[in-house]
Amino acid sequence: MIILEMLSITLTATILIISAAILFLRKKTTKCLHSIPGPRVFPIVGNALQLADKTKFLNRLLQWHHQFGDRYLFSIGPTNTLVLADLKDLKTVLESQSLLSKGHAYYFTRSWLGNGLLVSKGNKWRIRRKILTPAFHFKILELFQSVSNEQSMILVKLMKRKHEKCEPCLIHNMISLCALGIICDAALGTRLRCQEESSVYTQAVMKQSEYIFNRLISPWFHNNYIWSRWGHGEAEKKNLAILNDFIHQIIVERKTMYKKSKKNLDIGGNEPLTAERLAFLDLLIEIQSKTETSLTDDDIYEETATFTFEGHDTTAAGLTWTLYLLSKHPEYQESVHDELKTIFARFPVR
Numbered sequence: 049m050i051i052l053e054m055l056s057i058t059l060t061a062t063i064l065i066i067s068a069a070i071l072f073l074r075k076k077t078t079k080c081l082h083s084i085p086g087p088r089v090f091p092i093v094g095n096a097l098q099l100a101d102k103t104k105f106l107n108r109l110l111q112w113h114h115q116f117g118d119r120y121l122f123s124i125g126p127t128n129t130l131v132l133a134d135l136k137d138l139k140t141v142l143e144s145q146s147l148l149s150k151g152h153a154y155y156f157t158r159s160w161l162g163n164g165l166l167v168s169k170g171n172k173w174r175i176r177r178k179i180l181t182p183a184f185h186f187k188i189l190e191l192f193q194s195v196s197n198e199q200s201m202i203l204v205k206l207m208k209r210k211h212e213k214c215e216p217c218l219i220h221n222m223i224s225l226c227a228l229g230i231i232c233d234a235a236l237g238t239r240l241r242c243q244e245e246s247s248v249y250t251q252a253v254m255k256q257s258e259y260i261f262n263r264l265i266s267p268w269f270h271n272n273y274i275w276s277r278w279g280h281g282e283a284e285k286k287n288l289a290i291l292n293d294f295i296h297q298i299i300v301e302r303k304t305m306y307k308k309s310k311k312n313l314d315i316g317g318n319e320p321l322t323a324e325r326l327a328f329l330d331l332l333i334e335i336q337s338k339t340e341t342s343l344t345d346d347d348i349y350e351e352t353a354t355f356t357f358e359g360h361d362t363t364a365a366g367l368t369w370t371l372y373l374l375s376k377h378p379e380y381q382e383s384v385h386d387e388l389k390t391i392f393a394r395f396p397v398r
């Protein structure tokens with residue numbers, strides 16, 4: 049009985065302390081943002097309950113955009129999110145030399161992506177960014193054009209099949225798998241049949257993105273202990289082990305191949321990689337073996353995982369939106385189609 053009473057006192061005290069901390073943090077951060085419009089913020093949870101249904105998440109953001117305009121503020125627990133929809137504002141943020149550290153939302157990617165380029169800051173980010181700049185060169189795309197073509201053809205074939213059978217399909221899922229296939233080849237040098245068959249790795253990638261999103265929109269799961277105890281923390285750990293093992297295994301294999309081949313590949317400088325097609329992972333192995341940047345295998349892991357995630361999630365979202373907007377505006381769809389016909393008339397595959 050006494051134990052029960054003590055437990056309930058501890059629980060109540062914990063809830064009160066957490067609530068006070070959330071209120072304090074929100075008050076402190078909203079002080080400078082109070083002139084920005086946004087939906088009414090509820091105590092403790094902020095706007096989390098209005099965003100809890102993830103199938104309506106984007107609709108909700110669009111609805112607020114219509115209501116409050118190009119700059120608005122919402123919050124999830126103690127964390128404020130400033131939504132910017134004006135291109136001029138976006139340019140200011142993206143070109144800023146001082147807004148370099150990432151927001152709270154990125155915290156939930158760390159268990160997967162470590163402290164890679166996407167989330168690192170300060171000196172670590174500057175040094176890594178310099179090392180990895182050749183991998184961002186636009187000419188690098190040419191090296192992977194054939195992989196991109198191959199995966200796109202499979203996507204079109206699968207979509208046609210769905211269309212012929214009048215079956216509905218989740219376009220975003222199909223495009224994500226296509227993009228994942230391309231990036232696995234480009235970043236890991238590994239050909240996965242992501243679109244044709246389900247694999248433990250691709251399922252784990254998709255699941256991990258869901259865990260991150262679910263945590264992000266549920267402030268009650270932001271705390272690691274609560275997430276492990278009452279959320280999907282344990283399942284997430286198993287999922288992370290799959291992702292981790294898969295990439296570490298590939299790192300080992302590629303390093304062995306690298307040692308065997310002893311090829312002298314051209315890296316660094318302002319010029320992009322000019323040697324035969326080279327996966328991003330090979331570039332890191334090359335840097336590790338040739339320079340004094342002391343990249344460890346864990347560093348290689350976090351950058352490779354970062355590129356694999358960043359490289360498929362962003363492109364898949366962008367392409368899905370593009371298709372959605374084209375379907376809503378047939379006149380533009382028509383002109384895109386005409387442009388494609390002129391480009392591919394002479395070269396069926398480019």
Ligand code: HEM
Nearest residue numbers: 150165166167177231354355356358359360362363366367
């Ligand atoms: C339509 C496609 C893409 C869009 C819209 C996009 C957008 C962005 C944005 C806005 C950032 C800055 C994010 C931030 O600082 O919080 C970023 C960073 C980054 N992106 Fe992309 N991205 C795309 C494709 C890719 C691809 C294909 C890759 C890799 C193959 C990639 C890798 C990265 C990496 C590594 C960073 C961190 C860079 C740094 O901080 O120095 N992205 N991306």
